[in-house]
Amino acid sequence: DAGVTQSxxxxxxxxxxxxxxxxxxxxxxxxxxxxxxxxxxxxxFIFQYYEEEERQRGNFPDRFSGHQFPNYSSExxxxxxxxxxxxxxxCASSLRPNYGYTFGSGTRLTVV
Amino acid sequence: EDQVxxxxxxxxxxEGESSSLNCSYTVSGLRGLFWYRQxxxxxxxxxxxxxxxxxxxxxxxxxxxxxxKESFLHxxxxxxxxxxxxxxxxxxxxxxxxxxTFGIGTKLQVIP
Numbered sequence: 540d541a542g543v544t545q546s547x548x549x550x551x552x553x554x555x556x557x558x559x560x561x562x563x564x565x566x567x568x569x570x571x572x573x574x575x576x577x578x579x580x581x582x583x584f585i586f587q588y589y590e591e592e593e594r595q596r597g598n599f600p601d602r603f604s605g606h607q608f609p610n611y612s613s614e615x616x617x618x619x620x621x622x623x624x625x626x627x628x629x630c631a632s633s634l635r636p637n638y639g640y641t642f643g644s645g646t647r648l649t650v651v
Numbered sequence: 652e653d654q655v656x657x658x659x660x661x662x663x664x665x666e667g668e669s670s671s672l673n674c675s676y677t678v679s680g681l682r683g684l685f686w687y688r689q690x691x692x693x694x695x696x697x698x699x700x701x702x703x704x705x706x707x708x709x710x711x712x713x714x715x716x717x718x719x720k721e722s723f724l725h726x727x728x729x730x731x732x733x734x735x736x737x738x739x740x741x742x743x744x745x746x747x748x749x750x751x752t753f754g755i756g757t758k759l760q761v762i763p
Contacts, residue, residue: 543694572751581655581738581753582695595750603682636749641684642694 541644543568543632551649552620560615560646564632565579572640573605574629582629588613597608617648625650652676657754664761666675667728672757674722674739681719682749684722686737694703695738698724729761 541637544563552558564571571590574582584597588607602618611632627647631640654677664670676684683702687695699708701717708715712733714725724737736756744750 557702574753579755581657581740581755583753597750622701631694639683639697639700640695640751642687644694645692647692 543630543641545628545630545643545646547646549649550648551651553623554620554650556620557616557618558620558648560617560628560630560648562613562615562630562632562643564611564613564630565641568632568634569611569643570633570636570638571607571611572631572633573613573615575599576627576629576645578626585615587636594636597603620650622650624648632637652745653741653750653752655739655741655752655754657737657757659757660755661758662760663728664729664759666730666761666763669725669727669729671726672719672724672737672739672759673753674724676739676741677720678741678743678752680743682744684717685740685742685744685751686713686722686724687737687740689738692738698737726759729759731761731763734759734761751763 546561572587573585576582586596591607604616607613627645629645630643672691686698689695699715704719736758738756740753742751
C-alpha cells in the first residue's frame, strides 16, 4: 500500500520563475494538505484541498495556489519565486479534512 | 491565534538516560494533539494522537501524555536510533474548519 508520493524530490529554480509540485495521496485518502517547512522550523500550513476545492488556507500570499484532481492527487504552484520560498514542501493526506495526516517525504525547493 | 511551543529546542542524552519533551499550547477548541518524528530531509512520521486531558499512549520507548495546557513525550532508556526531531501539532477549531498548527520541534540527539 503506497504512502504519500511527492515529486520531484529536489528542485532548483531561479528567482522570479514559477514551480509546480505534485502529490499523490495515500490509497483511500481524499484530502490533501500542503505545508512549507523552512530549515530548523516546524511545518507551516499553506492550504488544504478536499472534493477538488480549497477548504482552508494559511497565511500565504496568492502566489501560492493549488489544485486537486478527481483522483485526489494535488499540485502546488508557486509564482514569482522569491529566495525566501526555499524550503521543504510537504504534502499530507488524510481520510476527510479532520482526520490524522500521513506525510510524504517532501520536495526540497531551492531558489537561487 | 493558535500557538504551539516546544521545549527544549535541542536535547542531548546519553544512551539509556530517560527524559521528557514538552509541548505547551494555546488554542481555541482543541480537537487533537499529535506527535511526529522527523528524520533529516524526510517528512514527519506519525507517532501518537491524544484527544483529551489525562489520555496516555505508549509505543516502545515513547510515552505521550496530555493535560489541558500541555503534552509530554517521555523517552525511556533512549537508543541512538531515537535521534530525530520530534514535532508536536494541535488540531483545533470547530465544524468544518479545523486547522493543524505545528511547533518548531525538539531536536533529540542520543549519544552511544
